[in-house]
Amino acid sequence: MSSDVPESFYDLKPLDKKSQQFDFHQLEGKVVLVVNVASKCGFTPQYKGLEELYKTYHDQGLEILGFPCNQFGRQEPGTDEEIASFCTLNYGVTFPVLKKIDVNGDHADPVYKFLKSKKAGILGFRGIKWNFEKFIIDKQGNVFQRYSSMSTPETLDADIAKLLA
Template sequence: MSLYDIKVSTIRGAEQNMNDYKGQVLLIVNTATKCGFAPQFKGLQQLYTTYKDQGFNVLGFPSSQFMNQELAEDDQIAEACEINHGVSFPLFSKIDVNGKNAHPLYQHLTSEAPGALGIKQIKWNFTKFLVDRDGRVVKRFAPTDTPESIESHIKELLSR
């Protein structure tokens, strides 16, 4: 299965195919609005604003799997992201990123880019996956890696 075969649900409940992002460089992030890393929303938005016209997109996938740090309902998440963090990049319906109910997208991402010591499991909110224009997962970034610190990797993929 390729990344582009996977279906996702937008934060507003519409079904979408990842094929819609074919040809773009993607930064896929599991988010949580009540997490200590939530200030990264600003940096993610800045990356999106700066590079969206060059074929780049940030895709946010809220999850409550880490100390329940996400709001209960998708509409609350969308509102908090927009009002509190100025987010305009695509957000998706809340999902599980680990375990038996992990969304197929995260099963794919973690299989393609395991973390330290080959561990596939997502350790915390704001783990980031950088995907090239061909749908290959090229790098996994830890929650502590700020959006600003990975900008050079994005620029490199956009220049190819």
């Protein structure tokens, strides 16, 4: 594994929308759903399903983290404040939406370098193909599964329930 990819999911410390460190150690023992999000995408309505999952399972130990990304069709052009406002006003999002990042390329955030190193996509493709790709991390910090943009939040329900049990 390359030296710039942490050994543990819990060693990651991305920035939140206010550019403060969001230490993943606070996620230990929780099931975490990580999603690269965008406000102007055909998959943007998935925010509604993500929020439903969050409301259903948060008290049982689910955390959802949204990472805005503008790498796919420039579908997330706003500032971190504009993105947060959009999510709250349009979808009632209460889960953390962190600082806008890159998920592919030389400037990919360490969170996505880690996730892609642990779980390849379809046909072994390691890159992120589009907005709203999803990764579920189990309570031990292992990348349990990777889902395409086409997988709606509702289709993750059974896996999340199983991991929380």
